[in-house]
Amino acid sequence: MANTTTDHAFVEFERVQKSYDGEILVVKDLNLSMPKGEFLTMLGPSGSGKTTCLMMLAGFETATHGEIKLGGKPINNIPPHKRGIGMVFQNYALFPHMTVAENLSFPLEVRKIGKSEREEKIMRALGMVQMQDFAGRRPAQLSGGQQQRIALSRALVFEPELVLMDEPLGALDKQLRETLQFEVTRLAHDLGITTVYVTHDQTEALTMSDRVAVFDDGRIQQLAPPDQLYEEPENSFVAQFIGENNTLMGTISKITGDQCEVTLDDGEIIDAKPINVSEVGQRTRVSIRPERVEMNKERLSPDAHTLKAEVLEFIYMGDIFRTRLRVAGNDDFVIKTRNAPDQVRLTPGTQIDIGWLPQDCRALDA
Amino acid sequence: MSDATMLAADGTPLKRSLARALRRQKLRALGLIAPLLIFVLITFIVPIASMLFRSVENQIVENTLPMTVEALADWDPNAGKTPSEAVYEALYFDMFLAAEAKRHTRLGTRLNYEQTGVSSLFRQSGRALDDIGKETQKPLEELNNAWKDGETWHGIFNATDNADTALLDLQRKRVAALTGSPASDEVNFAPDATLYNLLPKTTRAYTAWAVYTATQQGRDPATRDPWEAVATALALDLRTADLSAYSGPGADLLAEAQTADLPVPAMATAFADMDEDWAGATVWKTIQTHSSTYTSGYFLNAVDAQKTPDGVAWQPDDKQILLKLFGRTIWMSLLITFSCIALGYPIAWLLANLPMRQANLLLILVLLPFWTSLLVRTSAWKVMLQQQGVINDVLVWIGLVGDGDRLIMINNQFGTIVAMTHILLPFMILPMYSVMQTIPPSYLRAAKSLGATNWTAFWRVYFPQSVPGIGAGSILVFILSIGYYITPEIVGGTKGVFISNRIAYHISSSLNWGLAAALGTILLAAVLVLYWAYDKIVGIDNVKLG
Numbered sequence: 001m002a003n004t005t006t007d008h009a010f011v012e013f014e015r016v017q018k019s020y021d022g023e024i025l026v027v028k029d030l031n032l033s034m035p036k037g038e039f040l041t042m043l044g045p046s047g048s049g050k051t052t053c054l055m056m057l058a059g060f061e062t063a064t065h066g067e068i069k070l071g072g073k074p075i076n077n078i079p080p081h082k083r084g085i086g087m088v089f090q091n092y093a094l095f096p097h098m099t100v101a102e103n104l105s106f107p108l109e110v111r112k113i114g115k116s117e118r119e120e121k122i123m124r125a126l127g128m129v130q131m132q133d134f135a136g137r138r139p140a141q142l143s144g145g146q147q148q149r150i151a152l153s154r155a156l157v158f159e160p161e162l163v164l165m166d167e168p169l170g171a172l173d174k175q176l177r178e179t180l181q182f183e184v185t186r187l188a189h190d191l192g193i194t195t196v197y198v199t200h201d202q203t204e205a206l207t208m209s210d211r212v213a214v215f216d217d218g219r220i221q222q223l224a225p226p227d228q229l230y231e232e233p234e235n236s237f238v239a240q241f242i243g244e245n246n247t248l249m250g251t252i253s254k255i256t257g258d259q260c261e262v263t264l265d266d267g268e269i270i271d272a273k274p275i276n277v278s279e280v281g282q283r284t285r286v287s288i289r290p291e292r293v294e295m296n297k298e299r300l301s302p303d304a305h306t307l308k309a310e311v312l313e314f315i316y317m318g319d320i321f322r323t324r325l326r327v328a329g330n331d332d333f334v335i336k337t338r339n340a341p342d343q344v345r346l347t348p349g350t351q352i353d354i355g356w357l358p359q360d361c362r363a364l365d366a
Numbered sequence: 367m368s369d370a371t372m373l374a375a376d377g378t379p380l381k382r383s384l385a386r387a388l389r390r391q392k393l394r395a396l397g398l399i400a401p402l403l404i405f406v407l408i409t410f411i412v413p414i415a416s417m418l419f420r421s422v423e424n425q426i427v428e429n430t431l432p433m434t435v436e437a438l439a440d441w442d443p444n445a446g447k448t449p450s451e452a453v454y455e456a457l458y459f460d461m462f463l464a465a466e467a468k469r470h471t472r473l474g475t476r477l478n479y480e481q482t483g484v485s486s487l488f489r490q491s492g493r494a495l496d497d498i499g500k501e502t503q504k505p506l507e508e509l510n511n512a513w514k515d516g517e518t519w520h521g522i523f524n525a526t527d528n529a530d531t532a533l534l535d536l537q538r539k540r541v542a543a544l545t546g547s548p549a550s551d552e553v554n555f556a557p558d559a560t561l562y563n564l565l566p567k568t569t570r571a572y573t574a575w576a577v578y579t580a581t582q583q584g585r586d587p588a589t590r591d592p593w594e595a596v597a598t599a600l601a602l603d604l605r606t607a608d609l610s611a612y613s614g615p616g617a618d619l620l621a622e623a624q625t626a627d628l629p630v631p632a633m634a635t636a637f638a639d640m641d642e643d644w645a646g647a648t649v650w651k652t653i654q655t656h657s658s659t660y661t662s663g664y665f666l667n668a669v670d671a672q673k674t675p676d677g678v679a680w681q682p683d684d685k686q687i688l689l690k691l692f693g694r695t696i697w698m699s700l701l702i703t704f705s706c707i708a709l710g711y712p713i714a715w716l717l718a719n720l721p722m723r724q725a726n727l728l729l730i731l732v733l734l735p736f737w738t739s740l741l742v743r744t745s746a747w748k749v750m751l752q753q754q755g756v757i758n759d760v761l762v763w764i765g766l767v768g769d770g771d772r773l774i775m776i777n778n779q780f781g782t783i784v785a786m787t788h789i790l791l792p793f794m795i796l797p798m799y800s801v802m803q804t805i806p807p808s809y810l811r812a813a814k815s816l817g818a819t820n821w822t823a824f825w826r827v828y829f830p831q832s833v834p835g836i837g838a839g840s841i842l843v844f845i846l847s848i849g850y851y852i853t854p855e856i857v858g859g860t861k862g863v864f865i866s867n868r869i870a871y872h873i874s875s876s877l878n879w880g881l882a883a884a885l886g887t888i889l890l891a892a893v894l895v896l897y898w899a900y901d902k903i904v905g906i907d908n909v910k911l912g
Contacts, residue, residue: 060811087816093808097831106816106826106827110817110818155816164815
């Protein structure tokens with residue numbers, strides 16, 4: 001499947017819709033295109049349609065409407081076994097009645113590859129995940145992390161150009177997950193494989209991906225590189241789904257270019273950056289990241305609006321301090337400060353002034 | 367050493383303390399399962415064991431003809447001669463007691479399994495025995511009226527001080543073994559040791575009679591007349607006895623009888639007159655061959671062989687049926703198992719892969735036969751399959767089969783296989799279903815994503831994982847069908863019956879329980895061997911019933 005198309009896109013979803021029961025669309029008008037070699041993560045809460053998209057790409061579900069293209073060719077009518085897509089399943093799906101080597105040999109055998117070549121490829125694939133010594137074991141004799149490595153090398157052994165991963169690290173403990181996150185990314189980049197990765201773990205999505213597609217309600221809410229996704233969420237769903245986030249409800253009272261004033265529900269006025277609000281008088285949800293809230297007035301511009309806040313709780317978390325405040329009637333306003341030598345440890349009951357740079361405060365849809 | 371012993375908080379050794387704590391738990395657990403355990407033991411294990419034991423049990427010959435068996439031990443069956451007079455004599459006394467207890471016909475039936483005709487021979491001889499005895503009883507009573515009186519006999523043979531309790535116990539045992547009911551009641555008689563020395567046969571015969579009369583009939587031997595056999599024994603004894611030194615009770619009566627030279631029956635001739643079979647060697651060979659306490663005869667019969675004086679030999683060709691039947695039973699059970707796999711596998715697959723609602727509905731359909739009587743289901747097949755039945759009618763109606771040549775689908779092997787496949791199908795589907803339920807669909811998807819076609823994915827990935835279910839279902843169906851009885855009986859005709867039908871025949875019609883038990887034992891052993899083989903090949907821990 002040489003990439004003969006001049007088109008940049010390797011995987012394309014064009015106006016794809018999917019419904020299981022003819023009444024509810026689980027995927028609504030999906031458009032997505034990814035270039036060769038990209039590591040793209042589909043992130044979203046359960047039921048958001050991300051796994052359905054993956055299954056349509058793999059060929060296990062058919063699109064109700066729209067076209068899916070791989071390397072420029074529509075693949076809607078190609079059965080899964082002819083798509084040549086490697087896939088890693090959530091529960092690994094290693095064949096329990098075969099040894100590790102037999103598991104890896106399976107995709108090569110069905111491709112009628114000769115024995116010596118097979119063995120060479122198997123050992124190379126096992127080498128990629130440092131599992132050469134386990135060729136003779138059965139999956140049940142391996143730990144979860146080892147099984148995951150084998151599942152990965154099985155999906156890679158027949159050298160597919162596209163690999164799909166359906167929450168592959170979901171069943172592992174935190175430490176192992178982090179190690180494997182790194183390994184998966186390294187392998188994908190080293191081998192130049194195009195990867196579509198599905199997860200509901202935002203940390204995983206942020207650390208591993210070139211781009212992240214945030215799914216909700218059957219749509220891609222935002223498709224962007226991790227830093228952009230975190231720092232510049234385009235709507236309040238993304239802002240709240242990715243990372244920790246403070247929200248304040250208010251109404252737009254003034255818009256000037258890329259800055260606006262928001263009158264909060266208790267009457268206070270703050271500066272914000274309008275993202276998907278356009279008119280004065282529109283309801284808005286203002287979003288500020290906890291680490292961008294500033295307590296030190298000297299770091300703010302002199303004309304910046306500040307808010308009164310009361311400290312409700314101080315939590316020591318080691319590397320950072322997490323302080324919960326009451327701001328404009330909101331009891332769940334959190335700020336995070338670095339555990340630096342000169343950092344103040346606020347005691348509950350203290351009244352402070354807080355503020356932020358207008359570009360860090362995003363006025364989003366309500 | 368004592369330092370190393372761990373102590374519990376109260377100072378007792380930890381091990382003992384633990385054992386005590388666990389013992390209470392174990393006892394409670396045992397108490398909970400005790401009702402079931404006892405129930406199973408009494409209603410299942412014990413009857414089966416006792417039934418299986420019958421396949422080797424052969425005490426009936428020894429119990430019925432104890433003296434004959436002993437006397438016959440020295441006889442050489444190949445010498446071409448009939449046994450000695452002593453054997454006939456022993457047979458006379460044994461048969462007499464057995465005939466009085468009405469047990470000789472049982473032995474006749476038992477030996478008839480080995481040698482046709484023995485049954486009627488024994489029945490006839492039992493009736494004719496009295497005549498032999500009368501030949502001596504009459505002259506004795508004519509000689510002196512006192513012999514007519516039971517008290518005379520009792521007075522002579524009952525010991526005053528020198529009792530032979532060993533003889534009494536021996537006869538008690540003999541009567542008990544013969545009749546199968548205890549013979550330990552008070553007898554009001556003890557044989558006189560002196561007389562036993564002088565007149566052994568008479569004393570033995572009288573003791574046997576006395577024990578039988580007292581314990582089995584509840585009568586006082588002192589007031590009853592003894593059997594003719596006792597008179598015969600007396601006549602036999604008096605020919606050789608030296609009574610010159612005897613001065614005990616009835617010495618003069620005995621001396622008078624000895625001088626009178628009573629007629630003594632020639633036993634060999636008497637039996638030969640009764641039935642000429644007694645003058646031939648065949649019956650004797652049969653008795654001798656089958657006189658051991660335990661026998662392999664039933665098992666040999668069960669595999670179409672028989673025990674002969676010359677060793678094991680095949681049954682005559684026209685009596686060889688059981689091996690063929692065993693073979694047919696196993697062959698047809700295999701066919702039924704395979705057709706169950708073929709029909710059940712797709713259904714189990716559907717059950718495991720359909721959405722819950724539909725799967726439940728289908729499961730009810732699978733289980734539906736269980737709610738119908740087995741007899742009804744089998745009879746329904748009779749209606750379906752017979753020549754004027756539903757299937758033939760339909761075939762004739764659509765013109766596939768001419769009215770003249772309707773298919774014969776019942777009362778043959780086909781009928782049995784069809785009906786039993788239908789009846790046993792749920793036993794195949796359910797284990798397969800429960801195994802398939804545990805195979806996640808992601809395996810098939812993984813296989814396909816790795817490039818396997820639908821068939822390869824199924825055959826290389828799904829099927830191997832469903833084998834434990836097939837194994838469990840096959841064992842279940844095969845074991846059930848190998849011992850199936852009702853369905854082959856109803857739809858099998860003569861060609862479609864199983865070994866179990868033969869067992870039932872021997873249990874309820876021919877009453878040859880020994881052979882039935884041997885057949886059952888072989889069947890059980892065959893199943894166990896298959897089970898063992900299965901364990902070796904597939905591994906029994908791979909079998910999952912759920």
